[in-house]
Amino acid sequence: MAMIRRRWSRIALRSALALALVAVAGFGYETIARSGDGERRPPPGRLIAVEGHRMQLDCSGRGGPTVVLEAGLGESSASWAGIQAQLAQHGRVCSYDRAGYAWSEDGPGPRTAGRAARELHALLAAAGEAGPYVLVGHSYGGAVVRLFAAERPGETAGLVLVDVMDETGTAELGAAKPFIAAQFTLYQAAARLGLVRLLGGDAVTPSGAPEPARRAAPIVYGAGTMATARAEGLASLDSAAEVRATVRPGMWRDMPVVVIAAAGQPDRVLGHYRDMAALSTRGRLVVAKSPEHYVQYAEPRLVLDSIQEVVTEARPSK
Numbered sequence: 437m438a439m440i441r442r443r444w445s446r447i448a449l450r451s452a453l454a455l456a457l458v459a460v461a462g463f464g465y466e467t468i469a470r471s472g473d474g475e476r477r478p479p480p481g482r483l484i485a486v487e488g489h490r491m492q493l494d495c496s497g498r499g500g501p502t503v504v505l506e507a508g509l510g511e512s513s514a515s516w517a518g519i520q521a522q523l524a525q526h527g528r529v530c531s532y533d534r535a536g537y538a539w540s541e542d543g544p545g546p547r548t549a550g551r552a553a554r555e556l557h558a559l560l561a562a563a564g565e566a567g568p569y570v571l572v573g574h575s576y577g578g579a580v581v582r583l584f585a586a587e588r589p590g591e592t593a594g595l596v597l598v599d600v601m602d603e604t605g606t607a608e609l610g611a612a613k614p615f616i617a618a619q620f621t622l623y624q625a626a627a628r629l630g631l632v633r634l635l636g637g638d639a640v641t642p643s644g645a646p647e648p649a650r651r652a653a654p655i656v657y658g659a660g661t662m663a664t665a666r667a668e669g670l671a672s673l674d675s676a677a678e679v680r681a682t683v684r685p686g687m688w689r690d691m692p693v694v695v696i697a698a699a700g701q702p703d704r705v706l707g708h709y710r711d712m713a714a715l716s717t718r719g720r721l722v723v724a725k726s727p728e729h730y731v732q733y734a735e736p737r738l739v740l741d742s743i744q745e746v747v748t749e750a751r752p753s754k
């Protein structure tokens with residue numbers, strides 16, 4: 437028995453040493469490779485100073501009202517590339533990276549949706565992108581644009597909310613926090629050890645992600661993005677409370693609003709989305725055919741048509 441224990445101890449030690457060597461090699465590989473990312477994968481837009489850190493903003497097209505695209509948890513401006521290219525043919529559209537994501541520098545904490553909404557306003561002002569805006573938010577990004585609209589109703593011309601975070605589901609959000617922390621900690625480690633770079637964009641991006649997201653995967657899904665996503669996830673209950681504090685009947689008056697829900701959701705969630713749309717006399721709920729959370733990937737035409745409908749309704753009548 438003693439001999440067997442010594443044998444397995446040697447095997448365990450060698451395995452640990454091998455794993456340590458692989459980790460050191462991966463860390464070194466990623467450190468060297470990432471130093472050239474600025475030239476190989478430059479930001480699609482401009483880096484603009486906002487409250488002590490720089491944020492990446494990518495705007496294209498002409499004509500108002502300007503559409504502002506807000507990504508979900510763990511995603512960046514690259515997730516909107518396909519939608520933005522289509523929208524830019526008809527008007528002005530901007531996407532950006534929240535502080536700490538992709539090409540944007542880290543910002544101060546806590547990383548709540550309220551802080552992100554204030555930074556978004558400061559970013560648009562610093563860039564000279566005038567409102568009012570049609571705000572489009574996916575998932576967690578829905579909390580950000582809803583808080584923007586609540587704080588600055590005069591600068592909000594319309595809303596498109598794509599399978600957004602349910603701020604009333606506090607039990608679900610609380611239960612998800614440990615999973616989110618573990619998930620993004622693992623993703624951060626994988627990125628820092630070079631696995632995201634080695635596996636390539638097709639292996640690490642959600643199904644249907646646009647080519648720019650796959651091409652820039654080491655940045656878009658890099659260690660910095662994953663660390664920030666974890667911080668936002670851990671602050672999700674605070675973000676939900678921020679949104680709940682703003683909700684009141686008729687708060688969006690007659691502003692054009694489209695709420696898009698993925699198919700197959702529980703009645704409670706659909707009911708919440710229906711109530712959300714009813715916050716405006718011109719709000720409506722649309723249920724997608726696909727159950728995919730990334731509705732903009734599964735049914736891009738539905739999302740595009742909804743945005744263009746809200747833009748048309750938001751334009752001042754001549």
